[in-house]
Amino acid sequence: MSISTKNPYGPNPSDYLSNVNSFKIIDTTLREGEQFSNAFFTVDSKVKIAKALDEFGVDYIELTSPVASDQSKTELETICKLGLKAKVLTHIRCNMNDAKVAVNCGVDGVNVFIGTSQFMRQYSHGKDMSFITNAAVQVIEFVKSKGLEIRFSTEDSFRSDIVDLLNIYTTVDKIGVDRIGIADTVGGGNPRQVYELVRTIKSCVSCDIETHFHNDTGCAIANAYTALEAGSKYIDTTVLGIGERNGIVPLGGFMARMVVSAPDYVKSKYKLIKLRELETLVAETVKVNIPFNNPITGFCAFTHKAGIHAKAILANPSTYEILNPADFGLSRYIHFANRLTGWNAIKARVEQLNLDLTDDQIKEITHKIKNLGDVRPLSIDDVDSIIKDYHSDAAKVELAKKEQEEQRRALESSADDDDDDDGDEPQQKKQKISSQ
Ligand code: HCA
Ligand code: CU
Numbered sequence: 001m002s003i004s005t006k007n008p009y010g011p012n013p014s015d016y017l018s019n020v021n022s023f024k025i026i027d028t029t030l031r032e033g034e035q036f037s038n039a040f041f042t043v044d045s046k047v048k049i050a051k052a053l054d055e056f057g058v059d060y061i062e063l064t065s066p067v068a069s070d071q072s073k074t075e076l077e078t079i080c081k082l083g084l085k086a087k088v089l090t091h092i093r094c095n096m097n098d099a100k101v102a103v104n105c106g107v108d109g110v111n112v113f114i115g116t117s118q119f120m121r122q123y124s125h126g127k128d129m130s131f132i133t134n135a136a137v138q139v140i141e142f143v144k145s146k147g148l149e150i151r152f153s154t155e156d157s158f159r160s161d162i163v164d165l166l167n168i169y170t171t172v173d174k175i176g177v178d179r180i181g182i183a184d185t186v187g188g189g190n191p192r193q194v195y196e197l198v199r200t201i202k203s204c205v206s207c208d209i210e211t212h213f214h215n216d217t218g219c220a221i222a223n224a225y226t227a228l229e230a231g232s233k234y235i236d237t238t239v240l241g242i243g244e245r246n247g248i249v250p251l252g253g254f255m256a257r258m259v260v261s262a263p264d265y266v267k268s269k270y271k272l273i274k275l276r277e278l279e280t281l282v283a284e285t286v287k288v289n290i291p292f293n294n295p296i297t298g299f300c301a302f303t304h305k306a307g308i309h310a311k312a313i314l315a316n317p318s319t320y321e322i323l324n325p326a327d328f329g330l331s332r333y334i335h336f337a338n339r340l341t342g343w344n345a346i347k348a349r350v351e352q353l354n355l356d357l358t359d360d361q362i363k364e365i366t367h368k369i370k371n372l373g374d375v376r377p378l379s380i381d382d383v384d385s386i387i388k389d390y391h392s393d394a395a396k397v398e399l400a401k402k403e404q405e406e407q408r409r410a411l412e413s414s415a416d417d418d419d420d421d422d423g424d425e426p427q428q429k430k431q432k433i434s435s436q
Contacts, residue, residue: 153181307342
């Protein structure tokens, strides 16, 4: 029976606007990520992270606005001078003062945003839609006049009035904005809503769409994927998902999603092998651990435990793995030190230990391991000791058997020696032994 090679997770052909196979990453670890409660970046750490992101292959790197603080400006200017392959953006409020400072820092483009929901208009900046639209037009035209890329985003898009959104997006589209941004600022959006909103907006504008998803309700990666299906092209990510509150789309988890759906595109474009290093760098910088259940780099992401799983994984890893650890420079691990283990997993461990045991013996050992595993958690050492003890006991029994056999032979041959006195030929001696 042959297994179909068709990818069941590939783009849906009915999504004719889909960018699943042609998306771009705007990584905002150095802007949104700076809003993570633990983050404290220095020029040095920002440079290191920017270089690592560039090596990984993200398309854009977004940095904190230069008006946020003197240091923020220095960091932005320093990173603009690094000559990275990735384009460098800065993220600013929608006003001319911020825009004037931004365009003088050496950036490739500017990501401008302003809140459009009732919440933002009432409790954040207090401006109405016509003020917002005028400000947006002024800033976009100014940034464009400097020959830089410009994106205009509405903050809290999902709680904004759809008519307001369509009005402002079509206005900025007409004056030549490069991208519009749709932001799920509070992380309340679900994939179906995302699909509908992106699809609706996409049908009204000709520019590209960037989307930004917070993860308050755990939907960030799913929302990003759905946004691509609906025609968004750019996805905002941060390393490990760091950002305001519990953050946004994590780069690693997003890569896991995308490599399954668009393997050729993802593997040719991004250096997946660098992911762990990049995550470790950011985790250390902001003093957190990589979560145990992180896609790809969580410590148990490629650990297989139950005996049934282990058996199949040993026969063909794809049986229980949708991601190949080797694509990320990682390896899978069969967890054999537990009561759910099976004899195939133990056999693999016996082979790793270079010991010679029969399948029946390994089954007996597995039984012992399961019995002990019922009583307490097991370590690898526990299992190895059980295997080695069994092996040395078996070796002792084998040795004792051998010795007995040798003694028996010796006895027989001395009996034959006695018989020799009667002048038997050697050939006859052999026959005597074998006939016993
Ligand atoms: C914020 C702003 C933002 C902006 C997103 C964007 C958000 O910190 O609140 O520019 O598209 O989540 O709305 O990050
Ligand atoms: Cu955000």
